[in-house]
Amino acid sequence: MNFLYINRIKQILEEITKYETYAMDAAVCEIKKAILNKNNIYVFGSSHAGILSQELYYRAGGLMVINPIFPRETMLDTSPITRTSKMERLEGYGKIIAEEIGFLKDDILIVHSVSGRNPQTIDMAIEAKSKGAKVICITNINYSKSVNSRHSSGKKLFEVSDIILDNHGDVGDASVFIEKLDMKVTATSSITSIYIAQEILTQAIYELANENFLDIPIFYSANIDGGDDKNKELFSKYKNNIRYKLY
Numbered sequence: 001m002n003f004l005y006i007n008r009i010k011q012i013l014e015e016i017t018k019y020e021t022y023a024m025d026a027a028v029c030e031i032k033k034a035i036l037n038k039n040n041i042y043v044f045g046s047s048h049a050g051i052l053s054q055e056l057y058y059r060a061g062g063l064m065v066i067n068p069i070f071p072r073e074t075m076l077d078t079s080p081i082t083r084t085s086k087m088e089r090l091e092g093y094g095k096i097i098a099e100e101i102g103f104l105k106d107d108i109l110i111v112h113s114v115s116g117r118n119p120q121t122i123d124m125a126i127e128a129k130s131k132g133a134k135v136i137c138i139t140n141i142n143y144s145k146s147v148n149s150r151h152s153s154g155k156k157l158f159e160v161s162d163i164i165l166d167n168h169g170d171v172g173d174a175s176v177f178i179e180k181l182d183m184k185v186t187a188t189s190s191i192t193s194i195y196i197a198q199e200i201l202t203q204a205i206y207e208l209a210n211e212n213f214l215d216i217p218i219f220y221s222a223n224i225d226g227g228d229d230k231n232k233e234l235f236s237k238y239k240n241n242i243r244y245k246l247y
Contacts, residue, residue, distance in 0.1 A: 004176045005186050012175075012192055013169040021026040024200050026163050027136050031204040034108050035065065036213065038241050042101065042128075043197070044069040045074060046088040049192045052112045052138070052197055057244075058222035063201060064234055067243040068079050071097050073119065085185035087120065089150055094123030101243075105132030110197065113137070114173055114189045116157030125160045137161035138193045143171045167192040212223070217241075 034041050043053045043066055053068035071077070073087040087093055097120075103109065109128040113121040117140040125135045127227055137157050141164070144156045158164045167189055169175060174184035205216055217238040225232035 006211075008175045009188060009191055012168050012188055014052050014196060016166075016192065019168070020165055021064060021197070022163050024162055024196065026202070027165065027200045028203045028207065030134050030136065030163065031110055031200060032208055034106070035063070035204065035208065035216065036226070037106065037237070040067060040104065040107040040241050040243060041065050041110070042067045042069055042103075042108065042243075043110040043112075044121070045193075046071075046074040047084040048187070048190060049112040049114060049193070050075065052110075052193045055194050055195060056110075056201070056220070058246075060219050060223075060227075062219050063192070063205070064217035064219055064231075064246075065238055065241040066201075066243075069101060069124075071095065075119050084179075088118045089120070090121035091123065091150075091225060092150060094120040094125075098124045101128075101130045102156050103131040103133040106138060107133040108129075109133050110136045110138070111157065111161070112139070112189075112193050112197075114143060114169070115147055115165070116140070117147050117149050117151075119151045122149070122153070122160060123156050123157060125157060126153075129160065134163070135161045136163045136165065137180065138165045138196055140169050140173075140189070141166045142171070143169070147173050154160060165196050167196065191242035 025233045043056050045052050056066045057068040063073045078084050111121050111125055118174045129135055139158050144158055169188045169192060173187040173189050175188045176186050177184050208216055217234045222228055
């Protein structure tokens with residue numbers, strides 16, 4: 001076994017740790033402030049980019065106050081699946097979703113889009129910023145610069161975000177070149193976006209704990225004895241920042 005995919009992922013993660021430290025530190029700072037000040041934290045991605053929302057949501061060891069945004073029309077169980085592409089390209093749709101969320105000043109929106117060109121995520125970022133929320137995007141800068149925006153403003157996601165985290169993947173997302181096929185296969189953006197997001201959340205929790213803020217709303221595993229009771233106790237303290245239905 002050549003471990004083609006694993007070795008490519010390792011290369012990308014090394015680039016992220018080398019080049020994204022400053023931006024990741026900035027994101028950590030915003031996450032910490034949101035937890036301390038009890039501002040809302042949201043995460044969104046369309047279609048496969050939305051895997052990040054599912055990864056961070058309702059997870060043992062994860063923050064209770066991570067609120068996923070799951071628009072029905074761009075979830076991967078949509079049929080026909082091509083509808084997800086049509087909806088993420090529909091300008092105005094992201095603004096409608098954002099208005100229903102009701103972003104407040106100093107809330108955080110973590111938004112994931114590899115190409116950063118589609119109107120849904122751009123609209124959502126613009127609307128969140130207009131309400132005073134901080135927008136942290138995870139995207140691919142080289143990919144985004146190589147394509148045209150599909151938004152009427154001509155802007156891409158990284159151009160309307162406050163903090164930009166580059167996933168350092170390949171243009172088109174497929175990553176491993178197969179010479180006999182003369183093409184690349186297997187996408188990397190789900191793994192790298194999860195790495196980035198989990199790292200900034202872990203670092204935020206670590207720093208808060210070292211600053212003696214120990215009342216952090218972290219999910220206990222529901223499969224550990226007493227976990228359900230501990231989760232209910234934390235929920236009662238942070239219920240105003242948990243925007244999904246937990247109980």
